[in-house]
Amino acid sequence: MSALGSPVLPSQRSPMQRLLRPDSLAVFGGRAAAEVVRQCQKLGFAGEIWPVHPQLQSVEGLPCYASVADLPGAPDASFIAVHSHATVDIVGQLAARGGGGVIAYASGFAEVGPQGAALQAQLVQAAGDMALLGPNCYGMLNYLDGAAPWPDQHGGQRVNRGVAILTQSGNIGLNLTMQLRGLPLACLITVGNKAGVSMEAIVDTLLQDERITAIGLHIEGLDDVPAFSRVALKALARKVPLVAIKSGSSTLGAQITMSHTSSLAGPDALYSALFARLGVARVFDPVGLIETLKLLHVRGALAGSRFISASCSGGEASLVADLAQARGLEMPALPAPAYQRLHAVLGDKVNVANPLDYHTYIWGDLAAQTECFAGLMDCGFDAHVLVLDFPRADRCEASSWTTTVDAFVAAHQQHGGCSIVVSSLPESLPEAVAQHLMAQGLVPMQGLPDCLDAIAHAAMIGRAQHKLAQLQALPDLPPRALGAVRLLDEAKSKQALAAFGLRTPQGQVVSAAQAPEVAAQLGFPVVVKAVSDQLAHKTEAGAVRLNLHTAAHVREAVAAMAGLSNQFLVEQMAVGVLAEFIVGVQRDPQFGLSLTLGAGGIFVELLQDSTTLLLPVSRDDVLTALQSLKLWPLVTGYRGRLAGDVPALLDAVLAIAAYAQAHADTLVELDVNPLLVLPQGQGALAVDALIRLNTSE
Numbered sequence: 001m002s003a004l005g006s007p008v009l010p011s012q013r014s015p016m017q018r019l020l021r022p023d024s025l026a027v028f029g030g031r032a033a034a035e036v037v038r039q040c041q042k043l044g045f046a047g048e049i050w051p052v053h054p055q056l057q058s059v060e061g062l063p064c065y066a067s068v069a070d071l072p073g074a075p076d077a078s079f080i081a082v083h084s085h086a087t088v089d090i091v092g093q094l095a096a097r098g099g100g101g102v103i104a105y106a107s108g109f110a111e112v113g114p115q116g117a118a119l120q121a122q123l124v125q126a127a128g129d130m131a132l133l134g135p136n137c138y139g140m141l142n143y144l145d146g147a148a149p150w151p152d153q154h155g156g157q158r159v160n161r162g163v164a165i166l167t168q169s170g171n172i173g174l175n176l177t178m179q180l181r182g183l184p185l186a187c188l189i190t191v192g193n194k195a196g197v198s199m200e201a202i203v204d205t206l207l208q209d210e211r212i213t214a215i216g217l218h219i220e221g222l223d224d225v226p227a228f229s230r231v232a233l234k235a236l237a238r239k240v241p242l243v244a245i246k247s248g249s250s251t252l253g254a255q256i257t258m259s260h261t262s263s264l265a266g267p268d269a270l271y272s273a274l275f276a277r278l279g280v281a282r283v284f285d286p287v288g289l290i291e292t293l294k295l296l297h298v299r300g301a302l303a304g305s306r307f308i309s310a311s312c313s314g315g316e317a318s319l320v321a322d323l324a325q326a327r328g329l330e331m332p333a334l335p336a337p338a339y340q341r342l343h344a345v346l347g348d349k350v351n352v353a354n355p356l357d358y359h360t361y362i363w364g365d366l367a368a369q370t371e372c373f374a375g376l377m378d379c380g381f382d383a384h385v386l387v388l389d390f391p392r393a394d395r396c397e398a399s400s401w402t403t404t405v406d407a408f409v410a411a412h413q414q415h416g417g418c419s420i421v422v423s424s425l426p427e428s429l430p431e432a433v434a435q436h437l438m439a440q441g442l443v444p445m446q447g448l449p450d451c452l453d454a455i456a457h458a459a460m461i462g463r464a465q466h467k468l469a470q471l472q473a474l475p476d477l478p479p480r481a482l483g484a485v486r487l488l489d490e491a492k493s494k495q496a497l498a499a500f501g502l503r504t505p506q507g508q509v510v511s512a513a514q515a516p517e518v519a520a521q522l523g524f525p526v527v528v529k530a531v532s533d534q535l536a537h538k539t540e541a542g543a544v545r546l547n548l549h550t551a552a553h554v555r556e557a558v559a560a561m562a563g564l565s566n567q568f569l570v571e572q573m574a575v576g577v578l579a580e581f582i583v584g585v586q587r588d589p590q591f592g593l594s595l596t597l598g599a600g601g602i603f604v605e606l607l608q609d610s611t612t613l614l615l616p617v618s619r620d621d622v623l624t625a626l627q628s629l630k631l632w633p634l635v636t637g638y639r640g641r642l643a644g645d646v647p648a649l650l651d652a653v654l655a656i657a658a659y660a661q662a663h664a665d666t667l668v669e670l671d672v673n674p675l676l677v678l679p680q681g682q683g684a685l686a687v688d689a690l691i692r693l694n695t696s697e
Contacts, residue, residue, distance in 0.1 A: 019101025132196025279464025
């Protein structure tokens with residue numbers, strides 16, 4: 001089979017393909033191995049199962065083999081549930097026989113310390129060309145083909161198509177199989193310590209199977225960020241959406257905190273930047289993962305975020321509107337034809353608007369409700385949402401709720417599109433109803449916030465698919481220089497950036513005696529700063545004096561700073577400033593160079609208004625990022641103020657990015673704070689800058 005699907009000759013299948021969709025499965029061990037046999041039989045696995053145990057004659061009615069050498073052939077997949085050292089031996093024997101892949105169930109490897117890490121290295125070496133999941137790995141469940149190398153009960157069932165989920169946690173994986181939300185789970189794969197095949201290699205294999213509609217990822221850390229970026233773009237191209245939970249402590253290494261940038265762009269911000277760049281929906285809990293995958297399974301990505309909601313309650317309508325606004329979703333006014341159709345069926349007592357409270361005048365009337373919902377779908381928005389909470393089945397009767405569902409389904413069958421039924425309380429949409437809706441091509445959603453988040457995620461993925469040709473994978477990281485880390489002082493930093501087109505104030509580095517005369521030549525007011533490669537934070541050190549209007553003020557300033565340096569930077573004072581930004585670049589050992597944009601000056605940590613992009617970036621990327629900041633209205637003419645020089649601001653940011661990429665092998669971090677935005681036609685000015693380089697000196 002190809003990946004998990006199309007038939008091919010066995011010799012043409014990769015080790016990963018053999019592991020994920022085996023024709024033969026060997027199981028090693030005692031109780032856990034016996035459970036694997038039971039789960040495969042229960043799920044209807046049609047391939048051969050070969051139990052291996054040196055002392056048993058049979059396992060669950062199947063003949064038992066004494067060793068790898070006694071097997072009738074090279075198994076496509078093997079589940080190994082013996083102690084850690086024996087696992088290494090068996091893996092080596094399977095590799096010698098030409099096995100496809102193995103699942104190493106045992107713990108006691110890298111997760112327990114250096115000795116375990118050494119044993120894990122032996123395991124990887126023993127596996128050779130085989131695909132290795134684990135160790136410390138619970139296994140996998142292939143609900144498409146019935147393969148269940150999984151040592152426990154689970155909540156899934158056979159499906160013809162559905163979503164795949166990869167997780168580093170066996171227990172989270174088990175929990176996800178027990179969901180009662182109607183999500184068709186095609187494949188669940190746990191990866192444990194990730195010693196063998198990477199998550200991106202597994203995703204790459206899953207993308208080859210047309211039965212996989214979307215892929216969910218539970219990630220504690222990525223080992224190869226550029227490789228992940230390449231497979232994520234492949235997923236965009238194949239229109240198989242990716243949804244990710246990023247959890248766990250960072251393994252990115254210690255961050256050097258020279259600049260304000262480092263305090264804004266921590267590891268979590270880098271993951272968010274990575275996912276945003278690649279059109280990967282980021283969620284923050286298993287419920288969000290399930291609900292987003294559900295929408296993507298049924299409808300895929302959305303062309304936009306315009307939607308209309310209907311409910312028979314004004315309170316629900318208001319709640320939807322509030323939640324939608326907080327997520328940046330659009331609820332446009334109704335087009336005239338839709339308004340007229342809705343008004344005709346609902347009458348003058350109902351205010352026909354978006355969100356729609358259609359009241360209960362037509363409750364229980366199948367024909368009238370169908371006509372109402374058809375009018376709703378006449379809007380032709382990206383999604384049409386019906387809010388509907390079912391009553392408790394143990395105490396109430398729900399026939400009229402069923403009528404409402406039937407009407408919504410009938411309207412959907414007339415119009416198509418993205419039709420969603422969402423319960424405001426997650427528990428108020430029974431699983432049977434969810435499955436019925438999904439079978440009819442509608443999306444059953446549970447919980448308003450998660451539903452609206454899913455719509456926003458689907459729209460984001462749609463935008464990424466639309467601009468796929470403009471997206472770039474991250475470059476492989478260049479080798480980093482191993483020399484000492486050196487801080488360039490402000491003057492040298494500005495000079496280096498100016499060579500790439502960044503505009504800085506007119507100024508000169510002088511002695512204390514020269515400062516008054518140079519200030520007069522430049523023209524007052526001026527700024528005076530102490531120059532030293534030991535002054536990363538000059539304001540806190542008292543190394544900056546602003547708005548000096550006379551030579552006497554300059555003499556006083558340099559005298560006060562005499563203990564900090566014997567050199568001083570005298571510059572023209574910028575006037576007419578509309579906004580202050582921080583632009584920073586830092587280098588991460590896994591992500592490479594990242595660009596942080598935010599509110600600058602003294603408000604960096606106070607406002608925490610920032611966003612991070614991964615380099616390289618385009619002009620459009622920078623503009624979109626800047627527009628996401630709360631500070632942005634000050635640039636565009638907030639409340640009648642002058643508008644700023646946006647083209648010059650973009651030029652300045654791109655000049656900083658260009659310098660960073662040209663010095664990618666040595667740059668540790670860079671800080672321009674503040675970058676001043678002046679009125680239209682007057683430019684943007686970097687009035688402070690620091691660069692830290694890793695040199696070979």
